[in-house]
Amino acid sequence: MGRHRLLVWFLAAALPAFLLAGNLRANGLAADVSDRLIAITAAFVGGKVVVFGSVDQAKDDIVITMQGPRQTQTVQRKARIAGIWINRDRVHFEDVPSFFAIASTRPLNELASESVRHQFGLGVDHIALNLSDRFDYSLDEKEAFAAALIRNKQKAGLYTKTSGKVTFPGPKLFRTTFSFPANVTPGHYQIEVLRLKGGQVIDAQQSGVLISKIGMEAEVFDFANQRSALYGMIAIVIAVAAGWLAGVVFRRA
Amino acid sequence: MDIYLPIAEVSVNLFLLLGMGGGVGFLSGIFGVGGGFLMTPLLIFIGIPPAVAVGSEASQILASSSSGVMAHMRRNNVDIKMGIVLVAGGAVGSAFGVWLFRELRELGQIDLVISLSYLIFLGIVGSLMFVESVRAWFQVQCKGGRGKLHRHHWLHGLPFKMRFQRSRLYISALTPLVLGFLVGILAAIMGVGGGFLMVPAMIYVIGMPTQVVVGTSLFQIAFVTAVTTFLHAVNNQTVDIILALSLIVGGVIGAQIGTGVGAKLRGEQIRILLALIVLVVCAKLGFDLIVTPDDLYSLGAAGH
DSSP states (O other): OHHHHHHHHHHHHHHHHHHHHHHTTGGGEEEEESOSEEEEOTTOOOEEEEEEEEESOTTSEEEEEEEOOEEEEEEEEEEEETTEEEEEEEEEEEEEESOEEEEESSOHHHHSOHHHHHHHTOSGGGSOOEESSOOOSOHHHHHHHHHHHHHHHHHTTSBOSSOEEOBOSSSSEEEEEEEEOTTOOOEEEEEEEEEEETTEEEEEEEEEEEEEEOTHHHHHHHHHHHSHHHHHHHHHHHHHHHHHHHHHHHHHO | OEEEETTTTEEEEHHHHHHHHHHHHHHHHHHTSOOHHHHHHHHHHTTOOHHHHHHHHHHHHHHHHHHHHHHHHHTTOOOHHHHHHHHHHHHHHHHHHHHHHHHHHHTTOHHHHHHHHHHHHHHHHHHHHHHHHHHHHHTSSOOOOOOOSSOOOGGGGOSSEEEETTTTEEEETHHHHHHHHHHHHHHHHHOOOOHHHHHHHIIIIIOOOHHHHHHHHHHHHHHHHHHHHHHHHHHTOOOOHHHHHHHHHHHHHHHHHHHHHHHHSOHHHHHHHHHHHHHHHHHHHHHHHHSOOSOSEEEEEEEO
């Protein structure tokens, strides 16, 4: 049932992508990903996805972004109260990508102006961070919280620190690799390929990757969330059985 | 070999988990304590979300205590009537603790409350145990008479008196009920069994004879951690069975080795060592609360 819901999400997220791709006459640009589905199994330690494609004008710039499912993200700030550090201030940012990676043919500040980069969200500092509730702090404070969100996401390996490189293995063939750590949020990851000419976006192609728990990992997670009472009882039975078994084994030995 | 934990949603080295289970199990075998007070901070330290550490540790303590309580029941070392009264209080305390845990998590203060509870309880218990065991070490030759078996104080004047044959006590049921309630709250918030508080309280507050104290305490811990596991699973979905099983496997092996080693050490030496370990954990937690963090900002909960 959980995976069916994920599939619906996947389709819902992919649909506007197809429409957008049509609008931006993607005839000169084609792109795809190496894997449509990345399985989180018991041995999952993170992974890689290769984005590749072709473009009819090799002189154009290519920028590729990969973004994780959007979430409301809380950022908290500590203050010293009675000698100890306590989380005092909390703000919530809405629709924050849980993961963000970007790669380009040239450094981002060389291939597009500040305003274009801002418009298309090219770079971690151009991710739209909007507060979800009333905010009593100054604009500087908002900036500080937003910077802290990016900094901590980078520390967790979930936002890229430096943008990756899009390479041209063939005259019109481009590719890049995005890697992600084991602590990624499962869900639909959106991949967007932009083609720039003279600093302007002239083409866009969207694709997606589903990162999903599979097999035992998915069973345990779905079970724990959907039938939590039964899961709790099974956890008790397993623990008692393990304790009893250990007692029996070691009494014999 | 890394293993992805489905509920914690992090990848951890399996041998690290087995080793931690073994190490803490070894210590609990030597000292005869559950070890939850060491394991929960360790799990948080290696990057398991605190909520998952507490929920999963409850089920590990359930495993180790249920194996212990069966052995004690065979030797008739459990005051079952007392145990049931303690469990009744403990179940209510656990439910209250799980509710409190959830509220504090929403407020973003659960990490602080876990650290502070550890700091306070480990600090008090560690210092008392250290002073007592050092004194016992120096006075080991003087065989002073202990006086009365238990003193009579205001607690014995409380109503709802009940007879506990196995402990040879006629006391108010309120004392074990309230005691069970308090330890139940701690079990839910701190991810501990509470033996380190329960055992001294049974001896000094309730006045139970020492031969039934450990068995009855384990009886109480087994049932209260079962309730806690269930409630954390239902309310917070934070019980990671894979994590708990890895710790259980390491834990039972370590505990067996530890029990053998413990039998060769003298009582006061064991208690001094345990007191020192408790105080080191306590100092580390206190240091982390006081020292200025590298980054004052941190990421809180993420949701949809």
